Amino acid sequence: MACRITEFVIDCRDPETLADFWCRVLGYVVLLRDDNGDVEIGPAGTEPGDAGLKLVLSRSDEPKRGKLPLHFDVNATDRDQDEELQRLFDLGARTADVGQTGEESWHVLADPEGNEFCLLRRTVAPKAG
Missing domain, CATH: 3.30.720 (Signal recognition particle alu RNA binding heterodimer, srp9/1)
Structure with a gap:
């Protein structure tokens, strides 16, 4: 057996704004909003247990520092x-x-x-x- 990458988490100040942007870029839809303000997006019809890649826009007040190590x-x-x-x-x-x-x-x-x-x-x- 092997692992699969199922979620890519992006820390951000405004998860709703980034969710809207990335949904429009990728043709994704909002799958879940949690009580902390985080937003999970992915392809329409994706279920929580699906192995496809989803993005989680996670609320954070930490400032971005320099070039990202992943993109x-x-x-x-x-x-x-x-x-x-x-x-x-x-x-x-x-x-x-x-x-x-x-x-x-x-x-x-x-x-x-x-x-x-x-x-x-x-x-x-x-x-x-």
Whole structure:
């Protein structure tokens, strides 16, 4: 047997704002809101015991310090990279500088709380489901 990554937790000041952003970026829905203000999101139809990856936006007052040691890479599913980049900007993403040269085939972006993620060049098939 092996473990599976089932949740990726992002500490943030405003879980509702980040949940809204990431739901719109990934096509996810809110699965759970807890009494502490944390919000869990994932693909529509996901149940708590499902093994698919869910995001938990966890309320924290700790400030972000520097470049994150982990980040998401995302790919568009129905448009080219330039069109997806514009869509992400329209959703509230912004350009981030983590020391890239400008020659990369990907774009480094930040979500509304400054968490870095990259938009890669490939277009991938949407997950069936």
